[in-house]
Amino acid sequence: MTAGGSTNHADAFGKAVQLFDPASANAKVMVMFTDGNTTAGAPPAPVAAAARAQGIIIYCIGLIGSDGLDISALNDWATDPDASHVAVTPDTADLEALFAKLAANISKPGATDVSIHEVVGPDFVITSISPPTKGAAVMLDAHSLRWDIPQLGATSSEGASLDFLVRHVGQQSGTKLVNQSITYSDKEGNVVSFPQPAVSVECDIVVQPEKCPEPVDVDVAGCQDSVLVDLGDVYLESQGRIIQMDVTIQNVCPGKRVALAAILTEVDQNGMEYQRGMKAFTIPAHSFPECRDVLVKCVRFVVPEDLSVSGGTACSPRKFKARFLANQIDMDYRCCEAVVTL
Numbered sequence: 001m002t003a004g005g006s007t008n009h010a011d012a013f014g015k016a017v018q019l020f021d022p023a024s025a026n027a028k029v030m031v032m033f034t035d036g037n038t039t040a041g042a043p044p045a046p047v048a049a050a051a052r053a054q055g056i057i058i059y060c061i062g063l064i065g066s067d068g069l070d071i072s073a074l075n076d077w078a079t080d081p082d083a084s085h086v087a088v089t090p091d092t093a094d095l096e097a098l099f100a101k102l103a104a105n106i107s108k109p110g111a112t113d114v115s116i117h118e119v120v121g122p123d124f125v126i127t128s129i130s131p132p133t134k135g136a137a138v139m140l141d142a143h144s145l146r147w148d149i150p151q152l153g154a155t156s157s158e159g160a161s162l163d164f165l166v167r168h169v170g171q172q173s174g175t176k177l178v179n180q181s182i183t184y185s186d187k188e189g190n191v192v193s194f195p196q197p198a199v200s201v202e203c204d205i206v207v208q209p210e211k212c213p214e215p216v217d218v219d220v221a222g223c224q225d226s227v228l229v230d231l232g233d234v235y236l237e238s239q240g241r242i243i244q245m246d247v248t249i250q251n252v253c254p255g256k257r258v259a260l261a262a263i264l265t266e267v268d269q270n271g272m273e274y275q276r277g278m279k280a281f282t283i284p285a286h287s288f289p290e291c292r293d294v295l296v297k298c299v300r301f302v303v304p305e306d307l308s309v310s311g312g313t314a315c316s317p318r319k320f321k322a323r324f325l326a327n328q329i330d331m332d333y334r335c336c337e338a339v340v341t342l
Helices: 009-018 044-053 071-077 092-106
Strands: 029-034 057-062 086-088 111-120 124-129 136-141 144-152 164-168 174-177 179-185 198-201 240-252 258-267 273-283 292-304 319-328
Touching: 009 029, 009 044, 029 071, 044 057, 044 071, 057 071, 057 092, 071 086, 111 124, 124 136, 124 144, 240 258, 240 319, 258 292, 273 292
Parallel strands: 029 057, 057 086
Antiparallel strands: 111 144, 111 179, 124 164, 136 144, 174 198, 240 292, 258 273, 258 319
């Protein structure tokens, strides 16, 4: 579109869109011959993007003008991929050949006998596949699937989608590509590009406190009904003690919550103390009319045997010290003009 010798690409795209019948199921294709140099009107890129969003396929034919050729503008306006929808033609012969190829592409009857083979990365496994909107999909193994579509876009423009779930099984965190490869084929020889989704993975810390026991080989001769084998000693592993304590908090006033801390230490033969744990609790307020004692039951600590400082065997006595700290949480005191939220 030119106005007074100026080029208004936005107006050209807008008027071309108006020529299409929104109710038509036919493919909508727009071919723009231009040098890409806009000299009038609004920026054309948003108008071209809106046309593509409506399903209109845009081809841009670059004709070199007196001001040269802006190939980046053509790539921006045309449908992706640029290699199939943007061309620069310097003479008539190339232009005729381009039109023949363009007509063949536009008149293609979609795709038939579509087959898509997808393989996820080694850090993922496929857990389930939902029925696709077109065709059928099957999981080949834990890492791959095949999606077959008999016909797609033969009579009108249409799409298809397939949803499946994967689980991360790797041991390393980071951003990882989900797919290792996607292979596409159809009877017409179309070329399709697929996105490359990636996920950010945060792995949990894995701790294995017990090692697997070493196996003992046992041989049984042919036709032998029984065998007597001494497998040696089996040791109890991961031994420890559970200390459960009760404590009574005296004279707790009504309506007052109490903060309670339990501290446990272990004492060696020289009287040195070693930390073994601390717990903190909020004791809810009671509603009795007077102050009364509150019994707190079952404060538990786990003390594994590998932390023992008794200096004896696994069954040796161990000495511990328990301390409790308590204070009221709620109070009526206000310091000067301080604002305190209860």
